[in-house]
Each structure stands twice: as structure tokens, then as C-alpha cells.
Amino acid sequence: MTGLQQYDLVILGAGPAGMASAKEASEAGLNTLILDEQPRAGGQIYRNIGRPILQNRSILGEDYYVGESLLAGLAQASLTHISNATVWEVTGDNTLCFSAEGMSRQVGFKKLLLATGAQERPVPFPGWTLPGVMTCGAAQILLKSSGLTPVEPLVIAGSGPLLLLIACQLIRAGVRVEGIVETTPTANYGRALKEIGGAIKGWRHLLKGMRMLNEIRRSGVKFYKCATELRAEPGSDGNLASVSFRKGSTLHQLECQTLLVHQGVIPNTQLGRAIGLEHQWDEVQQCWKPTLLENGCSSHPDIFIAGDSAGIGGAIVAEIQGRTVTNEIVQQLGLKGKKDSEIDSLRKELADQLAIRPFLDYLYRPLDMFLRPQGETIVCRCEEVSATEIRGLVKQGCVGPNQTKAFCRSGMGPCQGRQCGSTVTALLADELGSNPSDVGYYNIRFPIKPVTLGELASLSQPAQDGTVK
Amino acid sequence: MAADFSFNRLPCNERAEVEITIEGHKVIALEGETVAAAVMHSGLRPTRTTAVSGTGRAPYCMMGVCFECLMNIDGKPNTQACMTEVSEGMVITVQQGAREIGGDRL
Amino acid sequence: MTESVRLNRGSSDVAVIGGGLVGLCIALGIQKQGQQVTVYDEGDVALRASRGNFGLVWVQGKGDNLPEYARITRLSAQLWAGLADDLTQHTGIDIQLQQRGGLFVCLSESELQKRQVILEQMAIEHPEGYPYEVLDLQQLREMIPDIGPEVAGATWGPEDGHVNPLYLMRALVARFESLGGKLVNAGRVSNIIPQQGQFVLQTEQGDFSCNKVVLAAGLGNKELGPMVGIDAPVFPNRGQVLIAERVRPFLHYPTGHVRQTEEGTVQCGDSKEDVGFDTGTTTEVLAQIAQRATTMFPLLKEVNLIRSWGALRIMTPDGNPIYQQSKQYPGAYLVTCHSGVTLAAAHAGPIADWISTGSADSAIDLEKFHGSRFQL
Numbered sequence: 001m002t003g004l005q006q007y008d009l010v011i012l013g014a015g016p017a018g019m020a021s022a023k024e025a026s027e028a029g030l031n032t033l034i035l036d037e038q039p040r041a042g043g044q045i046y047r048n049i050g051r052p053i054l055q056n057r058s059i060l061g062e063d064y065y066v067g068e069s070l071l072a073g074l075a076q077a078s079l080t081h082i083s084n085a086t087v088w089e090v091t092g093d094n095t096l097c098f099s100a101e102g103m104s105r106q107v108g109f110k111k112l113l114l115a116t117g118a119q120e121r122p123v124p125f126p127g128w129t130l131p132g133v134m135t136c137g138a139a140q141i142l143l144k145s146s147g148l149t150p151v152e153p154l155v156i157a158g159s160g161p162l163l164l165l166i167a168c169q170l171i172r173a174g175v176r177v178e179g180i181v182e183t184t185p186t187a188n189y190g191r192a193l194k195e196i197g198g199a200i201k202g203w204r205h206l207l208k209g210m211r212m213l214n215e216i217r218r219s220g221v222k223f224y225k226c227a228t229e230l231r232a233e234p235g236s237d238g239n240l241a242s243v244s245f246r247k248g249s250t251l252h253q254l255e256c257q258t259l260l261v262h263q264g265v266i267p268n269t270q271l272g273r274a275i276g277l278e279h280q281w282d283e284v285q286q287c288w289k290p291t292l293l294e295n296g297c298s299s300h301p302d303i304f305i306a307g308d309s310a311g312i313g314g315a316i317v318a319e320i321q322g323r324t325v326t327n328e329i330v331q332q333l334g335l336k337g338k339k340d341s342e343i344d345s346l347r348k349e350l351a352d353q354l355a356i357r358p359f360l361d362y363l364y365r366p367l368d369m370f371l372r373p374q375g376e377t378i379v380c381r382c383e384e385v386s387a388t389e390i391r392g393l394v395k396q397g398c399v400g401p402n403q404t405k406a407f408c409r410s411g412m413g414p415c416q417g418r419q420c421g422s423t424v425t426a427l428l429a430d431e432l433g434s435n436p437s438d439v440g441y442y443n444i445r446f447p448i449k450p451v452t453l454g455e456l457a458s459l460s461q462p463a464q465d466g467t468v469k
Numbered sequence: 470m471a472a473d474f475s476f477n478r479l480p481c482n483e484r485a486e487v488e489i490t491i492e493g494h495k496v497i498a499l500e501g502e503t504v505a506a507a508v509m510h511s512g513l514r515p516t517r518t519t520a521v522s523g524t525g526r527a528p529y530c531m532m533g534v535c536f537e538c539l540m541n542i543d544g545k546p547n548t549q550a551c552m553t554e555v556s557e558g559m560v561i562t563v564q565q566g567a568r569e570i571g572g573d574r575l
Numbered sequence: 576m577t578e579s580v581r582l583n584r585g586s587s588d589v590a591v592i593g594g595g596l597v598g599l600c601i602a603l604g605i606q607k608q609g610q611q612v613t614v615y616d617e618g619d620v621a622l623r624a625s626r627g628n629f630g631l632v633w634v635q636g637k638g639d640n641l642p643e644y645a646r647i648t649r650l651s652a653q654l655w656a657g658l659a660d661d662l663t664q665h666t667g668i669d670i671q672l673q674q675r676g677g678l679f680v681c682l683s684e685s686e687l688q689k690r691q692v693i694l695e696q697m698a699i700e701h702p703e704g705y706p707y708e709v710l711d712l713q714q715l716r717e718m719i720p721d722i723g724p725e726v727a728g729a730t731w732g733p734e735d736g737h738v739n740p741l742y743l744m745r746a747l748v749a750r751f752e753s754l755g756g757k758l759v760n761a762g763r764v765s766n767i768i769p770q771q772g773q774f775v776l777q778t779e780q781g782d783f784s785c786n787k788v789v790l791a792a793g794l795g796n797k798e799l800g801p802m803v804g805i806d807a808p809v810f811p812n813r814g815q816v817l818i819a820e821r822v823r824p825f826l827h828y829p830t831g832h833v834r835q836t837e838e839g840t841v842q843c844g845d846s847k848e849d850v851g852f853d854t855g856t857t858t859e860v861l862a863q864i865a866q867r868a869t870t871m872f873p874l875l876k877e878v879n880l881i882r883s884w885g886a887l888r889i890m891t892p893d894g895n896p897i898y899q900q901s902k903q904y905p906g907a908y909l910v911t912c913h914s915g916v917t918l919a920a921a922h923a924g925p926i927a928d929w930i931s932t933g934s935a936d937s938a939i940d941l942e943k944f945h946g947s948r949f950q951l
Contacts, residue, residue, distance in 0.1 A: 037533060039501070039554055044532055051501065055480045089858055097858055106858065119534045129537075131515040131527035132474070138531035141551075146499065146506035148476040173479055238525045239474070239514050257474055268534075381529075382536065384521045397594075397748050397758045399618050406741045409838075414536040414547070414820060414881060445882040446856055449533075450547075453819055453843070453865045454876030460862035520821045520839065547820060547879060567821040567839045570874045 004095060007033045007080075008333055009326075010109040012087055012271070015043020016315045017307025018115035019070040020322030026077035028330040028337065033107065034074075035085040035098055041074055042067055043117055044137065045315045048145040059172045060144065063315075070319065088447035090275050094302055097447075097459070104455050111302050111329045114272060115322060118265040118308035121287065121366065122419045123158065124373040127232025128261065129381055132240025136166040136262035149175045150258035155243050157181035157230055158262035160364045164212040166260065171219045178254050179222040181245050183263075183367045186226050192363035202356025224252065228367065232259055263366040267309045270418060273444035277303065281437040284361045285312060286371060287422065288441060296325035304329060313354055320350045372430050373423065380420040382413020390424055394431035401425055401442050414450060417442045475512030489559040498555040505531060505538045505550035508561065516540055516550065517564035539564045587613040587757065589930070590776055590785035592764050592799060596628075596740070596915035597922055598791035599747040604927020605789075606756040613757040613785070615764055615778060617795075628886060629816060629844050630740040630836070631829055632672070632917050635679060635707055635732030639693050642700045643943035644895045648914070650938060651921035652734045658920040659738070665753060668746040670738055671837040677735025678715070679831040680726055680871050687727045694730060706733050721825050723873045729830070737829040739836060740916055759783070764792070767802040769904040774803070789930060790909040793889045804903030808949050809911050811887035815860050816844040817868070819878045826872070833868050833875075841878065843868035856883045888913040891949070898926060898944040909946070 009025050011018045014036035025032040042049040046067025054060060074081070085100040095108045120135045127133065136156065142148040149170060155178050156167050167180050192199075199206055216223060227245040233253075235241030244253040266287035269279060278291040278299035289311045296304045306325040307318030324346050331337040338346075373379060373387040385408050398404050401411070401424050410424055411417035417424075421442050429439045447456075485500040491511045498507035505528045508516055515525025517539050528538035531551045538550040542561050546568035550561070591602040594616025606612045634652050638645025652674065659672040681687035691709050698705040708731040715722050715729050748758060762779030767788060774788040790799045790807075800807035821839035832845045843864050861883050869876045889911055891897060896912035908930050912918055925936040935941045 037552065048501075051482075053481050053484070053499075055482055059479070091858060095858075119532070120530065129524070129526060131525050134527070134529050134531070138529060141531040142476065142506055142509060143479075146502040146510065147479040147481040148506060148510055149479060151474045151476055151512070175477075239527075381526075382521075384519065384524075396745065397616075397752070397760070399760045407745045409741075412882070414539070414879070415534065416881065418534050443884075445884050446861075447880055447883065450820065450879035450881055452876060453817070453869050453878050453880055456817075456862050456880055457865035457869045457876070458862075459858060460866040545877070567823055568878075570822045570825055570878060 004106055004108040006108040007031050007110070009033070009111045009113060009329060010035065010096065010107065011113045011115055013043065013115035013117055013307070013309070014038070014041035014074065014081070014083070015045060015115060015117050015307060015318065016067070016070060017117075017309075017318040017322035018043070018113070019074045020319045021113055021115060021306065021326040022077045022079055022081075023073035024323050024326035025330070026079050028326075028335050030330065030333065030335070032077075032079035033109075034079060034081045035087055036081070036083050037086055039083050041071055041081070041083070044141065046070065047141055053145065053147045054143070056173075059169055061169070064144070066315075086449045086451075087271065088449050088451050090271065099449070099451050099455060102455065104451060104459055106459070109302070110333060111304065113325065113329065114298075114303065114305045114309055115307045115318070116268045116271055116309040117318075118312060119268045119418060121263045121266045121370075122423055123261050123263045123366075123370050124377050124379050124387070124423055125230045125232070125261075125370060126375075126377050127234065127240070127243075129378050130232050130234050130240040131238070132257055133232050133259045133261060136162050136260045137265075139260050140166050140169070143169060143173070149173050150260065152176050152258070153178045153254070153256045154258045154260070155179050155181060155254050155256040156260045156262075157183065157227070157243060157245070158260075159184040159366060160262050160264040161209060161360065162265070163262045164209065164216065166262075167221070168212050168215045171216065171221060177219075177221045178256055179224060180216065181224045181227045181230065181243070183227050183230060183370075184225075184364060185367050188363050188365055192359050195359040195362055198355040198357070199359035201352065202359070205356045205360075227252075228369065230369070263370050264364050265308065265312055266422065267311060269309065270416070270444055270448050272298065272305065272309070273441065274446050274448050275300065275303065279441065281435070282311070284358065284365075286365060287312075288436075295328040296321065297328070313357065317350060317353045320346055320353065324350070371423075372426050379423045379427070380410035380413065382415050382419070383409040383411075385410040385420070387427060390427045391431050394428060398428065399432065400440055401428060404428065405442060411442050416444065416448065473512040474514040476509040478510060487555050487557050487559075489555050489557075489561060491561045492563060500555070502555055503531075503551050504540065504542055504553045504555055504559070504561055507555050508540070508550060513563070515563070518566055520567040523566055585613070586784040587611045588785065589613075589787045589789065590615060590774065590783065591789045591791055592776070593617075593790070593792035593795065594748075594758060595791070595793060596744060596747070596919055597793070597910055597912065598789070599744070599751060600915075600919045600922035601789055601791055601910060601927050601930065602756055603747055603751045603754070604923040605931045606751055606754045608927070608931045610931055611755070611757075612751075613759060613783065614751070615759050615761040615776060615783070617763055618760045628740050628916060629814070629842060630737050630834065630916060631677070631831075632674060632736040632738055633677065633732075633831070633914070634734040634917070635677065635730060636690070636693055636697070637914070637917070638895070639697055640893060641895045641943065643940055645697060645701060645705075647896075647921050647939050648917055649734060650925070651918045652736070654920035654924050655736070658923055662743075662746040662750055666746045666749040668742050668749065670742045670746050672736065672738045673829075674734065674736030675828060676731060676733045677737070677829045677831070678710075678718070678729040678731055680715070680722070680729045680833075682726060682867065682870055684727045687730075690730050707731060718828065719826065721872055721874050723870050725870055735829065737834055738916060743916070743919065764795075764799065767799060767907075769803060769907070772906070774904075774907065787906045787908070787930065790907070791911075793911070794887060796889075796909055796911050800909050803907035803909075804901045805899055805907065805909045806946055806950070807897060807909055807911060808946070809889050809891055809897075812890040812913070813885045814844055814888055815856050815864060815883060815885045816842060817861060817864055817880055818842050818882045819875065819880050822878055825874065830871070832864075833871060840881070841875065843875075856885050893948070896944050897946045898929075898941050899946050
């Protein structure tokens with residue numbers, strides 16, 4: 001492997017954590033490579049921030065444009081930035097493979113920072129696979145990168161801060177919203193209040209939430225609280241035609257051509273899983289996250305994780321972690337890091353920013369129907385496997401998700417379990433009377449993104465330009 | 470494109486226009502946007518049928534996670550439309566079930 | 576009474592250790608004879624060669640150093656249709672068995688010649704007949720129009736075929752349980768104690784007793800064997816497998832390196848590495864497998880790889896199975912092989928009969944598979 005291009009640090013992902021890390025690494029003089037899947041830096045939260053598309057800046061709000069300064073930091077950093085690059089393998093000998101422009105390349109690293117962000121929590125419910133149902137995050141991406149708003153009539157259903165945010169943004173953009181169907185269970189409010197101490201510390205976030213709720217109220221859009229039994233129904237053409245739900249004793253039905261759904265976000269752990277890093281179940285956030293030391297180091301001594309992929313904290317937390325974790329890496333590589341006082345103040349800021357999390361996590365814990373679906377609800381979208389089928393496999397002797405996979409192909413499609421993994425674990429735990437921690441998760445296999453056989457084959461030939469070996 | 474499910478374009482900053490073909494129809498997209506976005510703007514739905522049951526699907530996550538937006542882009546089947554940027558003259562069609570290979574014989 | 580017996584959680588006529596393909600087939604065969612069988616499985620984390628394998632029911636070239644292995648392989652291939660019918664009929668699960676012949680594709684003339692020599696030699700060793708054909712590129716192209724231009728040729732085995740190994744596992748479990756067989760996810764079996772003509776199994780879930788015990792724990796047999804007086808010199812040998820997305824049917828016969836499943840996915844594999852218990856994959860080997868597969872079928876170049884994995888084959892020093900009853904503790908049997916799919920029908924049939932009745936079918940000389948051959 002002597003001919004491989006070597007870097008002190010390779011950063012995966014150019015969202016807030018990755019961009020902040022890049023700036024720190026460059027200032028410390030590390031030979032750094034940043035690889036990003038998107039054509040332009042920003043991650044999902046600051047997507048397209050380098051070329052904002054909307055003429056009216058008030059639609060997305062100032063929180064979005066905050067990303068401009070991070071991008072400026074990245075632009076000034078002295079490093080190699082490869083966009084449209086998909087990392088599909090990381091091996092134990094500190095090398096990784098990525099695909100860009102139809103060609104795969106291998107590079108070596110001393111330290112690796114995973115800043116791969118979050119994905120929306122999969123929200124299985126009857127009809128969630130219908131064309132016309134998409135996530136709130138997807139609608140936001142369309143707004144940020146193409147200035148597009150969903151076809152009306154539009155209904156927004158689910159729970160969480162992003163749900164309120166996209167509702168406000170679309171209302172500001174002049175979109176007619178037929179209804180906002182909030183599924184946050186009543187009981188959550190009481191439980192969340194126990195965490196009010198943290199919430200008051202994070203009062204800025206609380207205030208933001210209240211402003212959004214006010215904005216929605218003023219707009220006159222119908223707001224259905226504590227809804228249950230969400231179901232999307234197709235029309236004769238097979239596309240989404242309406243959504244139904246229960247509120248109290250009343251069953252409602254709203255016609256719609258777009259249904260935006262959301263139940264919070266969870267760390268993107270796919271790469272860490274494939275590498276074989278240790279993960280743990282977070283009962284409060286109801287998701288898996290990597291097991292990390294306080295300095296951001298994973299169970300592999302040279303692999304660090306920052307931002308939402310380390311545990312959900314949001315954009316500001318990601319940015320601070322990007323800086324602190326990179327500082328740790330800089331020091332481990334024998335270079336001079338920041339002053340202790342500087343690090344202390346970053347740590348304090350981090351704690352302040354995270355103070356509201358317990359409140360939010362308890363408040364927006366999804367309704368059981370989304371975590372542990374029943375009946376014919378599709379769980380694995382790729383291979384079209386239902387909740388009933390997964391549950392039934394326990395009676396056939398399945399005790400873990402890897403057996404389930406072998407028995408019914410769940411998790412074997414192109415998304416490689418990203419949309420069904422957490423649900424399958426939850427269903428098995430439910431049927432076995434166990435918990436997700438003991439049930440475990442799919443073994444995730446490389447490549448974590450599809451790569452063509454031709455591209456892979458090209459790696460076995462000696463290449464002229466250092467492409468491999 | 471029987472029914473129109475077109476996503477509306479808000480007033481945008483200056484962008485070059487790119488002409489592409491979606492299911493045989495010429496469509497104007499904006500430089501720098503993804504095929505999935507252009508397809509949503511065009512109003513096409515569904516954008517693929519599954520290899521398992523043949524039911525219709527359309528883009529779901531727009532960030533490369535769900536693989537629901539697989540389409541045939543410039544003759545390349547099963548390509549993630551949300552991870553591919555539009556380019557002049559691009560030809561996009563619905564991905565019908567499992568992909569063909571060895572196209573000239575089948 | 577010892578403490579282990581007091582803690583006894585249950586007993587059965589026959590205990591099979593290992594719920595992979597080998598264990599399940601034997602368990603099914605014995606349960607069919609009316610004896611109460613319990614299979615003790617390690618659970619979701621087991622190394623599980625049964626889940627990682629390639630799904631070939633493969634005859635050609637197997638047993639080139641042990642004619643008896645070739646015979647049991649062919650016998651199993653012949654019995655396979657009956658096993659598949661039985662499973663499908665009783666469980667409704669289509670395990671997708673196809674035995675229309677298989678191809679071993681060779682990329683170079685020298686590889687093809689080597690292959691031909693092996694098969695010629697086997698034909699001499701098997702006067703009852705050993706069917707195969709050697710095909711040049713032209714003949715091969717008539718069977719598979721998409722074969723690559725750089726291919727030298729192939730050998731054709733009319734008895735070869737393939738099956739969906741995952742559905743096979745599922746069907747075996749369903750059929751076995753429907754007959755009253757018990758499957759226990761017991762975690763690891765830590766000890767086997769021979770006791771007054773019986774055996775006590777110590778597991779994470781407590782102790783279990785049985786009259787007969789069958790060791791079908793794959794690589795676990797190395798540790799378990801000596802507990803009943805059988806030496807099992809098994810070691811892991813890693814095979815890496817690539818699986819590509821579903822495509823329309825293009826390959827109607829399995830080959831030794833590439834096969835298209837009924838769902839349309841394409842599996843590419845066959846690497847042999849001695850890497851201990853590492854089930855991971857390496858870029859270099861995967862690239863070589865992809866290189867070979869795309870040389871054989873250039874149209875695969877454009878197809879997306881979806882998954883890859885390493886699975887551990889269970890090898891013996893000569894590559895052939897061990898079928899052996901303990902001399903020291905009669906009633907304890909050890910079964911190990913690296914072709915759990917091909918030999919499934921033999922395991923569910925004659926091997927299960929041998930264990931349940933104590934006497935072997937005259938069609939195969941099981942003495943040839945005795946582990947004592949490694950001590951010579």
C-alpha cells in the first residue's frame with residue numbers, strides 16, 4: 001500500500017461538523033482531505049448554501065443563512081475537497097475506497113472523522129410507500145436546492161421541530177396547507193415537563209418553537225393535535241389521494257396530493273456499522289448511536305465521529321463538535337492544539353446547546369404505531385416485507401435481525417436496511433419480549449453505497465495514476 | 470404524464486436553464502439541481518415501479534438514503550435521481566421493475 | 576445426582592448441536608423416523624456458513640481425491656428433487672431448486688485443460704459413469720450468448736444445479752418443527768458430558784440431556800468433538816461473495832463463480848483464503864472476484880454491487896467430510912463438511928438413517944469418511 005495517497009485526516013461529510021473540522025484541521029496544518037456526497041458543501045441543513053436559490057430569504061429564515069460563514073471557513077481552508085464522492089468501503093488498515101466520477105480510488109489516512117450526519121427516522125405506517133408521500137426533510141431539500149414547493153393539496157403529518165419548521169417555511173412561501181396532523185402523544189407532554197430545567201437553559205430553542213407554533217396559528221392552517229391511526233390512501237392511479245387519521249373519537253380524512261411525514265431524525269450509522277464500530281441503543285432518542293469516548297473517538301482508535309452521526313444534537317452542536325474533535329485529532333497527531341481555556345469555553349457552549357435535548361427527546365418520542373408497526377404496513381420498502389411477516393418469523397425461530405434478513409430478504413434491497421433496520425429490531429424485541437439492545441442490528445456489509453462491478457473490477461488492475469496499490 | 474403532480478417553482482435567483490427529456494417530454498430544469506427535483510417539477514408520478522411487485526414509487530427522502538428515486542438516466546438503469554445533477558440533453562425514463570442488462574439483445 | 580442433572584431443562588432422543596443446514600437436514604431426517612429431535616442453535620450471532628454460502632448443488636469435480644465423496648455428492652444430487660418436493664409440499668416455501676446442469680467457466684486454455692484432466696481422471700475412477708462435457712467458447716456461447724470474448728471455455732456438468740439457500744433454511748426449520756422437532760436458541764454449548772449411556776449438554780440456557788448427540792456445529796466441532804472422544808481437525812477457510820442488484824434473467828445455468836438467483840440478483844464468489852475467524856471482506860479480493868465475473872460476463876460491468884460478505888467454509892485437511900460415530904462414547908456422532916447445500920439431501924436421507932438406526936446404507940462406504948484418516 002506504499003503508493004497510496006496518504007492524508008493526516010480524512011473528513012467524511014461537508015455539513016456543519018465536517019466544514020468546522022476542515023477549517024480547524026487546515027489551521028493546524030494537517031494534510032486533510034474532505035469527501036462529500038453532494039455537489040456542494042453544506043450538508044442537508046445548509047444544503048446549497050453557497051448558491052442560495054430563493055430570492056426571498058425570509059422563507060428559509062436566518063438560521064439557514066448562518067451556514068454561509070461556515071462555508072466561507074471551508075473555502076479559505078487549505079485542503080483537498082472532493083465533492084460528489086461516495087465512500088463505499090473503509091478497511092482496518094486505515095485505507096478507504098471512494099467513488100467519484102465513475103471511478104473508484106483508495107486513499108490512506110492517519111485519522112478519519114465521520115461527519116455523515118443524520119437521516120430521518122423511518123416512519124412506517126399504512127400507505128407510506130405511495131407516490132406522493134415524502135419526508136419533511138425531502139420537501140426542505142427541494143426548497144433549498146430547487147426552490148420547489150409540493151403539489152397541493154398538501155398535508156403535513158408527524159412530530160418534531162422539523163415538522164413545524166417546514167410547515168412555517170411552506171406557509172411563508174404561500175403554499176396552501178390543508179392541515180398539520182401532529183401525532184405527538186398526549187402523555188409525552190407530561191414526561192417532557194420533568195426535563196423543563198434543561199429546557200429553560202435552552203430557552204432560545206423553546207422560544208423558537210413557540211414562535212413557529214404562533215406563526216402556524218396565525219396562518220389559519222388547521223392544526224390537529226394528538227392524532228393517531230395515520231393512514232395514506234391511494235387513488236385509482238395508485239398514487240396518494242388522501243390521508244386519514246383519528247383525533248379523539250373522530251375519524252378525519254383529508255384529500256391530498258402530497259403528504260409530508262416526519263418523526264424526528266436519527267444518526268446515520270451505516271458506515272460505522274460496516275466498519276464494525278461499537279454501537280449502543282439510546283432508549284430516550286429511540287435510536288442507535290456509536291459508542292464514543294468523550295473526545296469523540298469511536299471503538300477504533302483512529303476513527304472519530306462528530307455531529308449528528310455521533311448522536312442527534314443539531315447544526316450548532318455539530319459545528320462545535322467538529323471543532324473540539326478535530327482539536328483532539330490535532331493533538332493526537334503531535335501538533336499544537338487550542339488553548340485549554342478555548343476548549344473549555346467550547347465545551348461549555350456545547351453543554352448549553354445540548355441542555356434542551358432531553359426535553360425535546362421526551363416530547364417528540366414517536367407514537368408507538370411508528371416504532372412498532374402492525375399488520376400489513378410495509379417495513380422493508382425495498383423488498384416489500386410487512387410488519388406481520390417480520391413478527392411471524394419469530395415463531396419460526398428468528399431471534400435476531402440477521403436471521404430475519406435471511407428468512408425474508410428484509411434489508412437486502414438497495415437501501416441496505418437504512419429504512420427498515422431500526423423497525424425490524426424493534427419488532428423482534430416486541431415479539432420476543434426483549435429490548436433492542438439485546439436483539440441487535442443488521443450486519444451492514446460493504447459497499448455501503450452501490451458501486452458497479454466494473455468499477456470494483458478496475459481496482460484489481462494495476463493503475464498508472466495511483467488509483468490503486 | 471397523465472395527471473399533473475407538478476411541484477411549483479418559487480421566484481429563484483438567476484440560474485442557467487438546462488433542457489432535458491423526461492419520459493419523452495422536453496422539460497426545462499435549472500443548472501445545479503438534481504434529476505429528482507426536475508422530475509418532481511415536471512409532475513411525473515410514479516417515477517419507478519418496484520422489482521418485487523411492480524407497484525409505483527416516487528422520490529421519498531431526496532438525500533440518497535431510501536433508493537426510491539431510482540430511474541433510468543441516459544441509459545443507465547437504477548440510478549439515484551436525487552444524487553444526480555441534471556445536464557443538457559439528459560434523457561430520463563421511469564425505471565420499470567428490475568433493470569435490463571445487455572440492452573441490445575433484450 | 577450431580578447438579579447438572581438437577582438443572583436439566585429437558586431431554587430428547589436425539590440432540591443435534593448446530594442449527595445450520597447440516598444440523599437441520601440431519602435433524603429433519605431423524606425426526607421423520609419418529610424419534611424426538613432437538614436442535615440447539617447458537618442464535619443470531621453464529622458464524623453461520625449456511626447463511627453465507629453460494630447456493631450451489633454442485634457435482635462436477637467434487638471428490639477428485641476421494642471417490643467416495645464423489646459418490647455421496649452424486650447420490651445427494653439425485654435425492655435433491657425429492658427433498659425439495661417434500662419441503663415445498665409441506666411448507667409452501669419454494670426453495671427454487673433447479674438442476675438443469677452447471678458450468679465451470681475457465682478464463683484461460685491452461686485452466687480449461689487442468690479442469691479437463693481432473694474430470695477425465697474422475698471418469699476413470701467411476702466406472703459407473705461420470706458425465707461431463709468440455710465446451711469451447713463457441714459451444715459455450717450457444718448456451719450463454721452473453722459470455723465474454725476472453726473466456727477460453729467451460730466444463731459442463733449435467734447433474735449440477737442451484738437452490739435458494741436462505742429459503743432452504745427457512746423451509747427446513749418449518750418442516751422440522753411441523754413434525755414436532757424442537758429448535759432451541761441455547762447460545763453456545765459449552766460442554767458435553769457423557770453420563771451412563773446418555774449425554775448432558777451444558778448451554779447458556781441451562782442443561783439438556785439426550786440419548787444420542789450429533790455434532791453439526793461447523794467450526795464449533797473442533798472444540799466439541801474431543802468432549803465425546805472424536806478428533807475434528809476442522810479449520811476456517813474464507814470465501815468472499817458479492818451480490819449485485821436484481822436484473823432481468825440473463826444466466827440460465829449456475830456457474831462455479833457467478834449465478835443469477837430466481838429473484839434476479841447476481842452472486843459472484845469463490846475465493847479461498849486462510850484468515851482465521853475473520854468474516855470481513857477485503858477490497859483486493861472483492862476486486863478480483865468482480866474482475867473475473869465481468870470478464871466472464873462483460874454486461875455485468877454496469878450492474879451495481881449491493882452487498883459483499885465473507886463467510887467461513889468448514890475445511891478439513893483433505894477437503895472432504897467427516898462422518899463418524901464415537902468409539903469411546905457410542906451414540907455420539909460428528910458430521911462436518913463444507914458443502915451443506917449439495918449434501919443436504921444425503922444428510923436428510925442416508926446420513927440421518929445411519930444415525931437413527933445405527934447402520935449405514937450399503938450405497939456409501941461411510942468408513943471412508945472416518946476422521947482417523949488424518950492420523951495416518
